[in-house]
Amino acid sequence: MSLREAVAEHVRDGDTVVIEGFTHLICFAAGHEIIRQRRRDLTLCRLTPDLIYDQMIAAGCARKLVFSWAGNPGAGSLHAFRRAVEGKGGAPLELEEYSHFGMVGRLSAGAARLPFWPMRNYLGTDLPAANPRIATVECPYTGERLATVPALNPDVTIVHAQRADAQGNTQIWGLLGVQQEAAFASRRVIVVVEELVDEAVIRADPNRTLIPGLAVDAVVVEPWGAHPSYAQGYYDRDNAFYIGWEPISRDPAALEQYLATYVYGVADRTEYVARCGGLDRLRADQRVCAGVNYGF
Amino acid sequence: MSLREAVAEHVRDGDTVVIEGFTHLICFAAGHEIIRQRRRDLTLCRLTPDLIYDQMIAAGCARKLVFSWAGNPGAGSLHAFRRAVEGKGGAPLELEEYSHFGMVGRLSAGAARLPFWPMRNYLGTDLPAANPRIATVECPYTGERLATVPALNPDVTIVHAQRADAQGNTQIWGLLGVQQEAAFASRRVIVVVEELVDEAVIRADPNRTLIPGLAVDAVVVEPWGAHPSYAQGYYDRDNAFYIGWEPISRDPAALEQYLATYVYGVADRTEYVARCGGLDRLRADQRVCAGVNYGF
Amino acid sequence: MSYTPAELMACVAARELRDGEVVFVGIGLPNLACNLARATHAPDLVLIYESGAVGAVPERLPVSIGDPSLVTGSLMVCGMAEVFQSLLQNGRIEVGFLGGAQIDRWGNINTTVVGDYHHPQVRLPGSGGAAEIAIHARRTVVISRLNRRAFPERVDFITSPGHRMAGRTRRELGMPGAGPVKVVTDKAVLEPDPENGELVLSALYPGVTPDEVQAGIGWSLRRRDRLEAVARPSDQELHLLRDVLDPHQLYLKA
């Protein structure tokens, strides 16, 4: 299935959408396709909105943002996000804000189909005042009060991964973020992979499988689909792009120009990769580990 | 460190002890050493007490058993356990009983240092009546009542694993059970491995590490330490032994004879392996998977 | 070809499974039934074991649900927290198999104790994952041989809830799953009355009379107006069971 078809079928106006991946495996390809298909009124959820949500906010896809850290690591701000929140242009953006632990708990509860997740957190912070959905529960054993966050069950979650088989049995290594929790918490799941592999490859190392095919609705093959984010063992993070985003994001006209050229101006990921040019410089070195014995 | 030293230092009379491993990687070596050192009044916790706890109960180590399924899979009963519970000889044994999910939740809460774990469970069953520690909590968002189990934080947990480095960075593949949760929930952790490996082996495939050395107090090398349980990629489960346990366990004299010969009658695991004889028949076939690339 | 009751039980259980379904498998007959279904009408059945093996394709008949043959070549191995939270409680399990020492009129199952909990005549293994499977699996199939001790009017202890627990229904208790939809015995199949959840006779095995069934049941068994016929094991089913799946008669002893 092509990413165009997968997004057309599974991402709808008004949906609560999660494109996860903590620095690693952020599916920019899916974000760009959602922008191209001009989805609207989305509730975008991610721990770190990152450049991809900054672009989707600038493109007018988002009605609301649910997050825990909205910056451009080491490089600056997400200015489209800031303009919306600081009332300096752009459509208004509703915020629902947690800490990383809070977002992790929300997706853990969603994956377990529990209505809340307990944690020791938030006492003494102003976060519960800013977000009334952060509540408390009393322990039935000790009587102490613990913080709670509500379950997050997205309409659709998009997970980028190194590889999967045709049934969506998905293997990820390197940073795992909350990809597994997000997939299990979601009503629909799109997996986008660098490589489609034979089921035998998956079955040869079942402990590497993070998401089983029974939880996946669509599998899409999109090499370089995470650029400028990275895929361990496939390509490095394009740090120059992240640093270069600061001036682009700061200037609405430049941002519009970027979208016109690299998102609206290309038909698909293949054209995007061609237009970026020279991505081969990011190709990963070989640091292949040894296998383990599954025999008995 | 030898297993004798590790048990002498970390397992004390009256302790709450977890020797985990779901069918896979059950550390019989540690159970036998605890019996040899004549530990008393232990609270033994495991989802499946299995033969190892049947032996420890017969040897008089246990005051209490916390569990969710006490049988000899496919082969029969744990008769030392049954004699104690049915009042047919042997010291009395206090029971605290859950389902598997309940025990998993108890260790998950322990690992997260939360006082309880919520779940949708137990409604309509007689388990809460049999175990008042199964309680309920009201969801602060939906108002629904969920079942809870209390955290389990053992004094000492013993984890058997395929391999670890000298610092206790431990890698496991095949069935994972609740080994990670049990280790993080415990005050002290002994890791017993088939193979001690160089730190470089661990660092070559960090996604395989289930327990970090920072959570481990002692590392012991004990090949065949899980027999008659198994170690994926090292040796198969000794199903004949499990089937043969039924008549032994059924007859207190035979059980005593077994302990005299295979536990008290040997100084350590090496002598046990020699006395068992022919364990090579269980050695695993080679089904080595391919490695993955950690380069960037 | 002649066949044993156990062989027909495995066939009836296998026929209950639809291709592509996600099944929580137990050891013994349930495992045989699932592998029989995979070998016949349900090649894409997904076998999940509570030990954490997903999409297992055991090369040998597993003696325990933690057998290494369930891991080798499986699609995924995950921890038990994922099994119970992200798969079972999440609602991903479509069929669960259950058995027990006692099954009562309402499909409640006892695998905990015969007699009083605190002074048991017989201490049974306990729940394992059965309590949560009975609550969360979209539907369950119960397998047990008929006899009055195994089918009392009321179980001594409810380990796995059926359709009516101390008078309360699954809906009243807010249980996600549909509960036991079929009880497969060695003589007949029982199914819950859609009205009140009471187990009633729904199908007789070839050559079995209702009285033979009643003889193995501790309450006066009602029956459906129209009883289904149960087809005898086909030659293909028998060949698979005897020559491929359980050649050493581990679970199919006559």
Add this chain to the structure above:
Amino acid sequence: MSYTPAELMACVAARELRDGEVVFVGIGLPNLACNLARATHAPDLVLIYESGAVGAVPERLPVSIGDPSLVTGSLMVCGMAEVFQSLLQNGRIEVGFLGGAQIDRWGNINTTVVGDYHHPQVRLPGSGGAAEIAIHARRTVVISRLNRRAFPERVDFITSPGHRMAGRTRRELGMPGAGPVKVVTDKAVLEPDPENGELVLSALYPGVTPDEVQAGIGWSLRRRDRLEAVARPSDQELHLLRDVLDPHQLYLKA
């Protein structure tokens, strides 16, 4: 050898770490400080990043806490649920590094908004993992350059609690960790008054006067009776920082 304030800040932070400790590392100066400590007095420091890398040994200066160089050759990579529950909430993190746009008299840190939350003058990134690190790490070290905007008497928003929040102490709020034990600035070190948790001047950098410090602080700064002396960066420390750890001056720009 002459040195920059940033270089001394990295050295002071590094000296705060003891060998073998488990440290929750941030990007920038904290990362430099940890790797400087590993290269000098604390070779067995365990670096943990909230992204899930445990025992990381980055071959290059990571630009983000999710850099692939933190994964390659690390001791363990785990999901973020394990990071926050089994490591941080579990109490395994001995030192956490924090920074922020605003740090107040009580060591409270604001990384959320300047101005009103709902109508911010400046929207900052938010908590990330800072709130829970401030609550759970056994102790935290705060790194920030001095200036009145960065050190107001009261932060606009408490993202990460310090020693006194709306009058309530950490103990009253039942926080496991000890909170900020040192605030490392470019001119001096501040530490909490053991009595009331108020940040006071505890050490001056070579050649800095108390007035220069006060000039960068928005409340009247009390000082310890005996101020500690801060040793200048050694030649070895400077060599490591300049030639090995940050050769491209990514974080040590003068």
